[in-house]
Amino acid sequence: MWEPRVYIPVSIVAFTICVGIAAFATYMILWKKMNPHHGSISKKNVDLELQQLSLSVRTVSENKISFESSSHKLMVVETFTVQELTTATADFCSGNLIGGSVYHGRHKGKDLAIKCTDHSTISKIKFDLCNDSTHFHPNIVRLLGSCKAAESDSAYLVFEYAKNGSLKDWIHGGLAMKSHFIASCSCFLTWNQRLKICLDVATALHYMHQIMSPMYIHRNVKSRNIFLDEEFNAKIGNFGMEECVKDIPEEGSASAEPFSWDRGYNAPELIDKSSDAITKNSDIYTFGVVLLEILSGKPPVSKLEKEEGSVFLYNEIKLILESSDAAEKLRQWMDNVLGENYSFDAAVMLANLAKACVENDPLLRPNAGEVVQKLSKLVAELSEEEEQFTVGESSCKPLVVKPICV
Missing domain, CATH: 3.30.200.20 (Phosphorylase Kinase; domain 1)
Known part of the structure; x- marks a missing residue:
């Protein structure tokens, strides 16, 4: 008897809801027909907001780059x-x-x-x-x-x-900044320091030859153009100044004396004019001569006593390594200030690397990347103990003297 009282209200509510939904849908359809561009306007507004947001982010980024550039x-x-x-x-x-x-x-x-x-x-x-x-x-x-x-x-x-002067001063003078910044004349580079300097210079050449674009050829890699900072890190000087380097003197000129140090760095292809242009292989050659200076403590070329002629380091190392008693001759040829305080196996490897760098044929010389790889291996094998400078049998740091003028 009570069922019609329940069903009738429920039916009325359901009917009302359906009518409401249909009316709303009809209204929306008619409204969209009357406002056809509303969607695009909304999209444009969204896009505009995104563009503004992007501009804001980009502006912040550019400000950051600008700030970094200012540094x-x-x-x-x-x-x-x-x-x-x-x-x-x-x-x-x-x-x-x-x-x-x-x-x-x-x-x-x-x-x-x-x-x-x-x-x-x-x-x-x-x-x-x-x-x-x-x-x-x-x-x-x-x-x-x-x-x-x-x-x-x-x-x-x-x-x-460069607080500690040039490599030439240390290798050939026994002190850095002769008579100026170093009070003691008996300081010299240890074996570990020499290997690290070799790696530093090779790393700089690798950057110039194989990372810079376009490639850069230094043309003047010599011990006098390699400088040592306060921590004895090596740095190559005269970067960007290859046009300032004087041309190789002609044979017979006053500046082309056989005992001139510069002649000891000249690659064969440049002396006999077999190549019209200096290449990165020429830098590798001069670097090889620097390696020989570091090993032997001798200048790149020296004058024979009581005889005419010159002795070139690149000839000496070839004769030594190709001899039947190469080990003994190499020991005698090494810089005597090192005494026995060096790894002979590492010295052999470095001597062979230097010999490869001073090959007559430029194409047989290793590239800077290969040199870095070999030197990195040698340096990695060094003791991790702190390096010190040796005076006599003891070690000390160089005695830095302040300039006279103030």
């Missing part, structure tokens, strides 16, 4: 005034003379190496390489700035300061 601006070549450099070197006082035409200076709390030169040399330097922060490498000496005198041909180059 790199500290690495670009600056322009110094003559007065600034005169003050930095105490009027180019002889007490600040490092060697040749290079002076030690101090500017804004930083140590500098200031080279006196001329306008012509400045014009040959590839400042674009030095200004590009992507070409900064820890084993390359940085060119910090330059200066041109307005009333004369005098000009100056300002370099990163």
Whole structure:
């Protein structure tokens, strides 16, 4: 008797809901027909919001890049005034003379190496390489700035300061910065330090030859152009200055004396003019000569006593390694300041690597990457103990003397 009372309200509610849904659907269809562009407008609004968001993100990113770039601006070549450099070197006082035409200076709390030169040399330097922060490498000496005198041909180059001088000073002079920064003349590089220096230089060449694009050929890899910082990390100097390197002197000229050190670095293909262009293989050759200097402590070429002629390191190592008693001759040929404080097996490997680098045929020489790989293996085998400098039988760090001029 109560069932109709239940079903009738339920049916009315269901009918009302259905009618409401149908009405809403009809309304939406009619509304969309009357507003056909509403969807696209909404999409455009969404797209606009996304673009604004993207712009905001990009702006933040660009600001970050700009900020980072501003820090790199500290690495670009600056322009110094003559007065600034005169003050930095105490009027180019002889007490600040490092060697040749290079002076030690101090500017804004930083140590500098200031080279006196001329306008012509400045014009040959590839400042674009030095200004590009992507070409900064820890084993390359940085060119910090330059200066041109307005009333004369005098000009100056300002370099990163190498506290411990050149490799040449240490190998051939027994001290860094002769008579200037090192008080003791009996300091010399240990075997471990020599191997690390070899690896540092090879790493810089690998960067120039195989990482830089386009490839860069240094043309002047010599012990006098390899510098040592406070921690005795090696850095190659004269980066971006290959056009400043003088041409190889002709035979018979006054500068082409057989005992001239520069002749000891000349690759055969450059001497006999068999190649029209200097290649990266020429850099590998000169690097090989540097390896021989580090091993033997001898100059790249020396004059025979009481005889005419010269002795070249690249000839010596070939004769030694090809002899029947190569081991004994190599021991005698090694730098005597090392005594027995070196690994003979490593010395043999380094001597063979140097010999490969000074092959007459450029195509037989290893590339910089292969050299780095072999030297890395040698360095990895070294003791991890802290390296020290040896004086006599004891070890010490070099005694740094402050410049005379203030």
